[in-house]
Amino acid sequence: MQDVQWEASAAGSETKMEIDGSVCIVTGASSGIGAATARLLSRSGARVVLAARRTDRLEALAAELPASLAVTTDLTILGDIQRLVDTAIATFGRIDVLVNDAGQGLHVPIDEIDPEDLRAVFELNVVAPLVASQAVLPIMRAQGAGTIVNVSSATSLRVIPGIGGYAATKSALNMISQVSRLELEPQGISVSVVYPSVTATEFHDKLRAGHLATVAWSITPDPPELAARAIAFAISTGEAHVLVADPPRPIVPGPGLV
Numbered sequence: 001m002q003d004v005q006w007e008a009s010a011a012g013s014e015t016k017m018e019i020d021g022s023v024c025i026v027t028g029a030s031s032g033i034g035a036a037t038a039r040l041l042s043r044s045g046a047r048v049v050l051a052a053r054r055t056d057r058l059e060a061l062a063a064e065l066p067a068s069l070a071v072t073t074d075l076t077i078l079g080d081i082q083r084l085v086d087t088a089i090a091t092f093g094r095i096d097v098l099v100n101d102a103g104q105g106l107h108v109p110i111d112e113i114d115p116e117d118l119r120a121v122f123e124l125n126v127v128a129p130l131v132a133s134q135a136v137l138p139i140m141r142a143q144g145a146g147t148i149v150n151v152s153s154a155t156s157l158r159v160i161p162g163i164g165g166y167a168a169t170k171s172a173l174n175m176i177s178q179v180s181r182l183e184l185e186p187q188g189i190s191v192s193v194v195y196p197s198v199t200a201t202e203f204h205d206k207l208r209a210g211h212l213a214t215v216a217w218s219i220t221p222d223p224p225e226l227a228a229r230a231i232a233f234a235i236s237t238g239e240a241h242v243l244v245a246d247p248p249r250p251i252v253p254g255p256g257l258v
């Protein structure tokens with residue numbers, strides 16, 4: 001894919017995987033960053049498997065993208081995740097890429113976090129990407145190759161009052177990603193993390209609880225297409241950590257980085 005390859009070389013990174021011709025599962029494809037990613041990957045020649053709960057949205061997008069497939073999936077139901085992977089294999093015979101994008105915010109101060117809300121966002125933001133990764137691993141191992149991209153958040157690179165519950169889920173996802181990258185590298189499987197900043201999507205209207213901190217609104221939200229470019233960049237280059245920026249930026253994460 002021309003623009004992703006250009007971005008890879010501009011950032012001094014090698015292109016390690018061709019998106020063209022690949023089969024990519026994208027969770028959270030019914031809106032925002034996931035939908036923008038599905039469109040970009042499809043334009044780059046991938047066959048895209050679209051996963052989320054809203055069937056009407058997925059089917060409308062599938063009608064737009066050639067050789068794509070809509071699979072209604074509630075990622076908090078383990079059986080749905082396995083059915084998603086089985087359907088992708090039954091249709092395309094392989095899975096090259098898993099983008100774990102689906103997620104939800106929990107933006108309240110620590111003393112207001114309802115434990116049920118915290119459990120729910122951990123289920124979607126941490127457990128679901130782990131289970132989805134576990135479900136594709138036997139296939140990727142048999143292929144001798146595969147790429148997993150986990151969509152985290154720049155909130156896990158800073159300490160920001162008011163969003164501790166959400167940032168904790170993304171910090172957990174970062175650690176799982178880093179450990180799995182080391183564990184899976186010898187098997188030809190690459191695991192990357194992408195860090196969007198505030199992005200103009202439905203996310204802010206669909207928080208599990210709370211509202212976006214006023215400080216965050218002082219920055220202009222990124223369009224979801226910018227995060228999609230960073231995800232495509234991570235797939236293409238296999239860089240471990242990619243900050244959503246223009247152009248996408250490989251980073252060494254640490255507190256206070258953004």
Ligand SMILES: NC(=O)c1ccc[n+]([C@@H]2O[C@H](COP(=O)([O-])OP(=O)(O)OC[C@H]3O[C@@H](n4cnc5c(N)ncnc54)[C@H](OP(=O)(O)O)[C@@H]3O)[C@@H](O)[C@H]2O)c1
Pocket residue numbers: 027028029030031032033034051052053054055057073074075076101102103104105124151152153154155195196197198199200201202203204206224
């Ligand atoms: N927007 C931001 O400012 C921002 C910043 C940093 C990181 N992020 C991260 O970026 C990712 C994408 O967020 P977004 O901004 O694109 O938000 P979004 O537009 O609200 O998209 C969230 C997606 O997750 C899906 N989803 C939610 N619950 C699900 C479930 N139980 N099963 C299956 N799918 C489910 C939604 O689809 P259905 O409702 O159809 O299921 C939707 O497609 C998230 O991981 C988020 O944490 C966002």
